[in-house]
Amino acid sequence: MARERDEGKRKAILSEATRLFAEKGFHATSVADVVARLDMPVGSVYTYFKSKDDIIRSAIDEGWDDFYDALLAACAAAPGPVAKLEVLVGSFLPDLLEKTDFVALILSEGLRFTDLRDKVERLAELIGSILRDLARERGVNLNLSPRQYQTALSVFFLGMLDTVRLSKLAGLALTERDVLSFIHSMVQNAFKVDIGNL
Amino acid sequence: MARERDEGKRKAILSEATRLFAEKGFHATSVADVVARLDMPVGSVYTYFKSKDDIIRSAIDEGWDDFYDALLAACAAAPGPVAKLEVLVGSFLPDLLEKTDFVALILSEGLRFTDLRDKVERLAELIGSILRDLARERGVNLNLSPRQYQTALSVFFLGMLDTVRLSKLAGLALTERDVLSFIHSMVQNAFKVDIGNL
Amino acid sequence: MARERDEGKRKAILSEATRLFAEKGFHATSVADVVARLDMPVGSVYTYFKSKDDIIRSAIDEGWDDFYDALLAACAAAPGPVAKLEVLVGSFLPDLLEKTDFVALILSEGLRFTDLRDKVERLAELIGSILRDLARERGVNLNLSPRQYQTALSVFFLGMLDTVRLSKLAGLALTERDVLSFIHSMVQNAFKVDIGNL
C-alpha cells in the first residue's frame, strides 16, 4: 500500500489506463486489462493506487495539473497579453489537443470521478483575464457580459475538445489542425491581432 | 388474443434508461436498476429489447431520429433562410438543449454504441446549407472554406451540448438560457440579421 | 389443458421436438425452439402437453410403443422362428435404424426421462424367445447361459443403435447399411440359417 516504490511503474499504469479508459470506457476496462500490456501483476496496481477509482481520479487530476501548471508558468513568463495569447493558441492548445486520450477521458468520465467544475472555472478565469487584458490593450470591445464571456469560453473550449475527440474516435473528416486553425482565425478576427501562422 | 405488446412500456424503459445511463453511465447502470422504478420485472425488458446494448442503441437512434425529423419538417415548412434560422435557433435548439439526459447520453455513450459520424455529418450538411443560403441572401461573406465551415459548426454544436451537459451535471454556473443567448447573438452578428429575442 | 384438440398438431410437436432434442439435446432446446418452425405459438404446447418433460416422455414412450407394437404384430403374423427372424432383421431393424433422431433421443435422454429398463427387458425377452426357438429348430446350441444371452442381446442391440447414432452425428465412416449387413451375417452364421439378402 505504500505510495512511492517505482514512479515509473506508477506512470506506466496511469498512461495505459488513460489509453484504455478513453478507448473502451472505464467500466468496460478491467484492472487486469490495464496491466496486461505492461506485463505487470494485478496486485501491483494496489501498491500504487488505493482502488480502480483512484486510478482514474489520479489520471484526470494529475493530467490536468500537469497541463494547467505548464500553462500558468508559460503565461507568467510571457511579457504581455499578446504574448500570452500566442502561448495559449500556439503552444498550449496544440499540446492539449494532441493528448486525445486524456481529452476523451475528461469528457467521458471526468465528470463522474473528479470535480470538473473547479477545473473549468479556474481555467475560464485564467483565459478570461488574459482575453480581457488583451481586449483592453487592443482597444477592442467585445460587448459581452461576464456571463456571456464565460459561456463563450466554455462553448469554444468544450467544442474544440469534443470535435477533436469525435474526429479521432468516430472518424469525422476533421483534424486537430482544422480545429486549431479555426480558433486561430476566430481569435485574430475578434481581437484584431496577428499571432502568426500556425 | 394474448396481451398486446405495450408501446407505453417500451417508451417507459427507454426513458428511464436514458435518465439513468446519463446520470450513472451505461455500464454502471444495471438492467435491474432500469426497471426498478418502473415496477417491472427484469424479464420484461427482453420482451421489448434484444439486449442491454439494444436499449441504449434504441434510445440514441430513436431520440436522434425524432429530433432530426422534427427539424427537417420545421425547416421544410419555413419559407426562407431567415425563417429557417429562426426555427433552428428559436425552437429546435431550445428543444434539444432541454433534453439534458439525451444530450448527455449522446456525448458520453453515443460514440460507443451508434454511428455518430453519420448523424453529425448529416446534421452539419443540413445546417451548413441553411447558413450558406442565409449568407448569400444577406450578402454576407464569412470567408470560410468548407472545411472551416464544418469545423465551426462542429465546435459550436458540440460546445453547446457539452456546456449544457456540464452545467447540469457538474453544476457550472451557466444555464441553457446563457448558451442559447450566446448562440443567438453570434448568429445575429455573423449574418447581420434580426431574429427577435429569445 | 384439454388433451385432444388436434392430433396433427400434437404429432407435429412431438416430431419436431424429437428432431431438436436429438440434435441439440433436451436442455439446450427451448420450448420456443420447438414451435418456431411449426409456426405455432408457445402457448399451444401446453394445450397438448403438461410440461416440457411431458413432451420428451411422450416422444420416447409413444415412439417406443409404436415400434414395439409393430414388432409384436409382425412377429405374431410370422409363421415360424425363421420367418420371425426375417421380420426382425429384414424389416424391424432397418425401420428402427432409419429413425436416427428417435434412436439418438433414446440413447441420450431416454434414461433420464423414462423407464428404459422395462423397455429393454421386455424387448430382450421377446427377441430372446425368438432366438431360443430358432436355435432349437435349427439344432444349434449357442452354449450361452440366460445371463450371457441377455448380455449378448444388449451389447448387439445398443451397439447397433449407438454405431448408427455416431455415424450420423459424429460423421463416422459407417452407414446404417454396414450395421445391418454385419448383423445379418452374424445371425446367419450363428444360426446357420439363410434369411436372404438385405
Place this chain on the structure above:
Amino acid sequence: MARERDEGKRKAILSEATRLFAEKGFHATSVADVVARLDMPVGSVYTYFKSKDDIIRSAIDEGWDDFYDALLAACAAAPGPVAKLEVLVGSFLPDLLEKTDFVALILSEGLRFTDLRDKVERLAELIGSILRDLARERGVNLNLSPRQYQTALSVFFLGMLDTVRLSKLAGLALTERDVLSFIHSMVQNAFKVDIGNL
C-alpha cells in the same frame, strides 16, 4: 510468491463434474452444483477452466488421453498378439468399464463437446491391427471386409459401454462382469485362443 495453482483442485473439479454430468446431464448441472460438495466458491472454477464447456471438454479429452495412453503403453510392452489381447481384455477393458461416469459422459455428451470421431477411429485402428495380427498368428480367417471389421469393432465397443452404462444407471440386471465375460468368450471363440479366466 503468490499462491500456486493447485492441480488437486483442478482434478477435484474435473472429477466432481464428471460425476454430476454423468448423473444429471451437462445442462442440468450448474457450475454451482459442481463446486457445492467441494466447498469451493464458484469463482474458483474460472481460475482453472475458461468456461463450463471447457470443463466437460477437459474431462472427456483428458480422461480419454489417460486411458488411451495407458493402453498404448501396455500394448507396446506386451510381447505378441496374444499378450496384447490379454492386456486388452484382461486389464484395459475392465479398467475402462469401471469408470462408469466417464463412460456415461462420453456416450451422452462426448459427441456434442469433443471430436469423438477422431477418438473412435484411432482406437478402432489400434484394436483392429491387434486383432488382424492375432488372426494371422492363429491362422484364423474371420472373412470380414475392412468395413465389416470396423463395424464389428464399433458395435461391440459401443455396445459394451452402453450396456454397462444402462446397467448402472437404469438398473439393468447385468453387471460389468457379465459384459466382460461375454467379450471374453466371444474373443476366445473367434480367435481360438485361450486367454485364461477373467
Place this chain on the structure above:
DNA sequence: GATGAATGAGCATTCATTCAT
C-alpha cells in the same frame, strides 16, 4: 515488496410456465 490465486457479490440473459385477452 511482489505475486496471482481466491473470493463472492453482481450482472445480463434465458426460459418454462401462466394467464389476461
Place this chain on the structure above:
DNA sequence: AATGAATGAATGCTCATTCAT
C-alpha cells in the same frame, strides 16, 4: 380454444480487491 406477453428464478461468468506465500 388460442395467443403471446408477463414473470422471476436460475445460470454462467466477471472482476475489484484481498491476502497467503
